[in-house]
Amino acid sequence: MGCSLRAVVTGKEIMKETPPNADKSTTPLHTALSLSLSFLLSFSFLSFPGRWAGESFERTSEEIAAMNEASHLTRDASMEAFEEFREGQETERSSYRLVLPADGYEWKKYGQKFIKNIGKFRSYFKCQRTGCGAKKKAEWTPTEPSDIKVKYDGKHTHDSWAYSVQSEGIPLLAQPPTSITCSHRCLEIKTLPLGIMIPIESCPFLSAAIVDIFCTCT
DNA sequence: TGGAGTTGACCGACACA
DNA sequence: TGTGTCGGTCAACTCCA
Structure with a gap:
């Protein structure tokens, strides 16, 4: 069991998980803020909410029924069955492509299941930067394509382009997070009031972005 | 033509009988 | 311990600018 950081941004939820062996020597709150720092630095939503390429995404009841039917098949056959159904419906393939919000890093998609x-x-992404092992997984429900959950794995070995964007005077957070929650293996619960100033250096917009932080045991 | 996305196949982990 | 299912990843393929 590890520590997880959750942030809700304009109704869309994202999540960052940390390894179980993460340093627990610091206070829960400090841990929460430390975990949130790198995450928020990359969390410069210049285009949100996420949406599907092409026409608006709507699933018919027949498609949903086909997905439920496919879920009873084997892992790879389920997707195949679902896609076969879709082909029969003569819908555009591009309308099922997921467009994630910019987060300050360049990602390479390498799989989807x-x-x-x-x-x-669930779509799988790797950071495109050479030598960087950071990954992320994007999950979404077919019926709620705008409800995208992103899980980040690993750490970036480089800065995000958010710094360069900021230097050009463009707001980093067009739509700042409305809530941040840290779930941590601890014995106490920390709750901070709305609008609190976060004493974290090198974060240019954190105080403006965070409106609520609390840490709970998991 | 090269980059990015798609998707079938493969592999290791896990649950269960 | 064998079998089936699962999630994660690879790599060939397709698409598009």
Whole structure:
């Protein structure tokens, strides 16, 4: 079990998870803020909410029924069955492409699966920077394509382009986070009032972005 | 033509009988 | 311990600018 940081931005939820062996010597609150720092630095939403390429995404009841039917098949056959159904519906392939909000890093998509257990599609991304092992997974429900959950794995070995963007005078957070939650293996719960100033150096917009932070045990 | 996305196949982990 | 299912990843393929 590890520590997780959650942020809700304009109704869309994202999540950052940390390894179970993360340093626990610091206070829960400090841990929460430390974890949030790198995450928020890359969290410069210049285009949000996420949307599908092409025409607006709407799933018919027949398509949903086909997905449920496919979920009873084997892992790879389920996606195949679903796609076969879609082909029969003569819908555009591009309308199922996911467009994620910019987060300050360049990602390379290397896979996508329909996860049976959670009933969502999951796309896999790697950071394109050479030598950087950071990854992220984007999950979304077919019926709620704007409800995208992004899980970040690993750390970036480089800065995000958010710094360069900021230097040009462009607001980093067009739509700042409305809530940030840290779930941590601790014995106490920290709750900070709205609008609190976060004493973290090198974060140019954190105080303006964070309106609520609290840490709970998991 | 090269980069990015798609997708079938493969592999290791895990649950269960 | 064998079998089936799962999530994660690879790599060939397709698409598009």
